[in-house]
Amino acid sequence: xxxxxxxxxxxxxxxxxxxxxxxxxxxxxxxxxxxxxxxxxxxxxxxxxxxxxxxxxxxxxxxxxxxxxxxxxxxxxxxxxxxxxxxxxxxxxxxxxxxxxxxxxxxxxxxxxxxxxxxxxxxxxxxxxxxxxxxxxxxxxxxxxxxxxxxxxxxxxxxxxxxxxxxxxxxxxxxxxxxxxxxxxxxxxxxxxxxxxxxxxxxxxxxxxxxxxxxxxxxxxxxxxxxxxxxxxxxxxxxxxxxxxxxxxxxxxxxxxxxxxxxxxxxxxxxxxxxxxxxxxxxxxxxxxxxxxxxx
Amino acid sequence: xxxxxxxxxxxxxxxxxxxxxxxxxxxxxxxxxxxxxxxxxxxxxxxxxxxxxxxxxxxxxxxxxxxxxxxxxxxxxxxxxxxxxxxxxxxxxxxxxxxxxxxxxxxxxxxxxxxxxxxxxxxxxxxxxxxxxxxxxxxxxxxxxxxxxxxxxxxxxxxxxxxxxxxxxxxxxxxxxxxxxxxxxxxxxxxxxxxxxxxxxxxxxxxxxxxxxxxxxxxxxxxxxxxxxxxxxxxxxxxxxxxxxxxxxxxxxxxxxxxxxxxxxxxxxxxxxxxxxxxxxxxxxxxxxxxxxxxxxxxxxxxxxxxxxxxxxxxxxxxxxxxxxxxxxxxxxxxxxxxxxxxxxxxxxxxxxxxxxxxxxxxxxxxxxxxxxxxxxxxxxxxxxxxxxxxxxxxxxxxxxxxxxxxxxxxxxxxxxxxxxxxxxxxxxxxxxxxxxxxxxxxxxxxxxxxxxxxxxxxxxxxxxxxxxxxxxxxxxxxxxxxxxxxxxx
Numbered sequence: 194x195x196x197x198x199x200x201x202x203x204x205x206x207x208x209x210x211x212x213x214x215x216x217x218x219x220x221x222x223x224x225x226x227x228x229x230x231x232x233x234x235x236x237x238x239x240x241x242x243x244x245x246x247x248x249x250x251x252x253x254x255x256x257x258x259x260x261x262x263x264x265x266x267x268x269x270x271x272x273x274x275x276x277x278x279x280x281x282x283x284x285x286x287x288x289x290x291x292x293x294x295x296x297x298x299x300x301x302x303x304x305x306x307x308x309x310x311x312x313x314x315x316x317x318x319x320x321x322x323x324x325x326x327x328x329x330x331x332x333x334x335x336x337x338x339x340x341x342x343x344x345x346x347x348x349x350x351x352x353x354x355x356x357x358x359x360x361x362x363x364x365x366x367x368x369x370x371x372x373x374x375x376x377x378x379x380x381x382x383x384x385x386x387x388x389x390x391x392x393x394x395x396x397x398x399x400x401x402x403x404x405x406x407x408x409x410x411x412x413x414x415x416x417x418x419x420x421x422x423x424x425x426x427x428x429x430x431x432x433x434x435x436x437x438x439x440x441x442x443x444x445x446x447x448x449x450x451x452x453x454x455x456x457x458x459x460x461x462x463x464x465x466x467x468x469x470x471x472x473x474x475x476x477x478x479x480x481x482x483x484x485x486x487x488x489x
Numbered sequence: 490x491x492x493x494x495x496x497x498x499x500x501x502x503x504x505x506x507x508x509x510x511x512x513x514x515x516x517x518x519x520x521x522x523x524x525x526x527x528x529x530x531x532x533x534x535x536x537x538x539x540x541x542x543x544x545x546x547x548x549x550x551x552x553x554x555x556x557x558x559x560x561x562x563x564x565x566x567x568x569x570x571x572x573x574x575x576x577x578x579x580x581x582x583x584x585x586x587x588x589x590x591x592x593x594x595x596x597x598x599x600x601x602x603x604x605x606x607x608x609x610x611x612x613x614x615x616x617x618x619x620x621x622x623x624x625x626x627x628x629x630x631x632x633x634x635x636x637x638x639x640x641x642x643x644x645x646x647x648x649x650x651x652x653x654x655x656x657x658x659x660x661x662x663x664x665x666x667x668x669x670x671x672x673x674x675x676x677x678x679x680x681x682x683x684x685x686x687x688x689x690x691x692x693x694x695x696x697x698x699x700x701x702x703x704x705x706x707x708x709x710x711x712x713x714x715x716x717x718x719x720x721x722x723x724x725x726x727x728x729x730x731x732x733x734x735x736x737x738x739x740x741x742x743x744x745x746x747x748x749x750x751x752x753x754x755x756x757x758x759x760x761x762x763x764x765x766x767x768x769x770x771x772x773x774x775x776x777x778x779x780x781x782x783x784x785x786x787x788x789x790x791x792x793x794x795x796x797x798x799x800x801x802x803x804x805x806x807x808x809x810x811x812x813x814x815x816x817x818x819x820x821x822x823x824x825x826x827x828x829x830x831x832x833x834x835x836x837x838x839x840x841x842x843x844x845x846x847x848x849x850x851x852x853x854x855x856x857x858x859x860x861x862x863x864x865x866x867x868x869x870x871x872x873x874x875x876x877x878x879x880x881x882x883x884x885x886x887x888x889x890x891x892x893x894x895x896x897x898x899x900x901x902x903x904x905x906x907x908x909x910x911x912x913x914x915x916x917x918x919x920x921x922x923x924x925x926x927x928x929x930x931x932x933x934x935x936x937x938x939x940x941x942x943x944x945x946x947x948x949x950x951x952x953x954x955x956x957x958x959x960x961x962x963x964x965x966x967x968x969x970x971x972x973x974x975x976x977x978x979x
Contacts, residue, residue: 325871327885336872339875339876340878438878483915483916485885
């Protein structure tokens, strides 16, 4: 099969590769010159590129850094510059947005479109992870497109929530309330909690064990009314949810309600002040307000 | 022509002998020195060159006012504004099929012309031909005609040779740069880019494409020339499928020319052909071929050999037209002593003409009836529906309004299809009972609005169809779009 002597093809006079398949041999023609020159050209280019551009990573003594090249080019700096340009371009509209009231924004179509476009993209980047696309919400993460608000559904209220978060420990102005973990902390017995579940089912208009409801009434009156109100309709000042509607942030099944009473939920939302700039926070507030549930 | 030797298996040629020098599979290029022709086709080609180059270099400078805020360049591919302008035509991205139609028309036009008159595209209007012709003109201006150029090339390097060669390449590069530079004018506002290009403020792509076209013009028209047609271009191959024996091609009339032989003054023309074998047809040929070998792939049918041959025929006092536009069947008929027959109306030419007419009418109809206002309703996918605290169901939609006209337009929006429903548009508030909301759209723009429709789910199926209607406030024109209203599984 393999012949290590030079094998010259007698028709073309060209050396073969020495391999033969069923009598067919491959000519070992040289590479086309144009191809070769381009190949050499790329090598020359690569050397020049290594000198001019950032190229070689982690040389001894450089740690994790790379050579910078004589051009000093940096993709990171280029992006930062572009972002800065964008901020400059948006500066006028952005500064108007930060101070504008809801009615000012609604009366200025171009400002509103600006805020909605900016808010939509920022929402996708920062909020949709938990609140879902279009603010559809998920178990434990409130739906933002309906007219049910735990704390405040006005433009200013939404902006406040965005800035300070909910139960965000590092922000003293954060929205905060604490529901006791009635079961875990031993405030109520399991039996009493079971009765309370029936009571909550009853006030939200569902079938419940009336005997249990009657047993739970005094417990509700002493433990729950402070925040949720005598009628269980909640209190937005305190962020206490309405227990009589169909909206259940952590699920409305009896075992979900039981779990909520037993160990409390006290979920968190981070404060975005400091992470996002003022125009972005305002644009997010306008966007969330526009999803459908915004209040005047 | 390349001499082709058939090699049999085992490396023996047809005579059964082993060839001494095996034929190389590589053909070296022979430098071609086309001689200047004089005649009606040469004159016609100068005119075509002036017109086509004039179109290419000047068209981007033509202004065509369209209204405030809209580019006033007659021909412009506006990438930033996502529009294509061609005088009165204005094509938006959603109408890109018009460009498809134009390309189909151009292709069919090429087919029709080819089946009637052969490769006139190659011979007269192909950019490769036009720019090569221009480059040869420059070459001739610096180095003289064929004989002088050959002398110069074969002679030793001298000051005379150096400045002529250098001058030629400088002018070539200048033309190449103007060509690459003119190309980018089609993609930007011409006066602006012509200024910013030199102040360094033009976009990187402008420099890139100007550079690429400068290089390709210089390389293709200056140094590669006929090799582009012979080796790179697919058109000579496609040609074989598009032309036939009835197409008019630049043809050597062998029936009249053969047998060829040199002719001395005073000799008789009896018993011989009209071809005096002067080889003028070869010397003027920019492709370096001999038209007397018959139709061939390399021939671009530029008709310069006709001019050269006619010149000689006049000198020897024979009728012109030994090389002429003729068909294969006509020449064959004459060779048999029959009367030639020409048929322009053939199945394929008629078919091409009908197709061109049909597509033109279709496009004209499409263009005259195209809308100046577009309207879409897109339902939110997330969330698909929203349950409000009072138990009613709300669906969100995006209204997309495309105003292609140059006037601002206002439309009244109304929504129908559900009992007991109301709707609002974010920023405008709720529509009054059974009423409408008015939206104004700026000229030449795309606007999006958010529409929220709310209804009680009582008695509604999981999915109902809504009708959203817009009505032009001024003209009263109406457009409707359907959208689903979903309530989920209640």
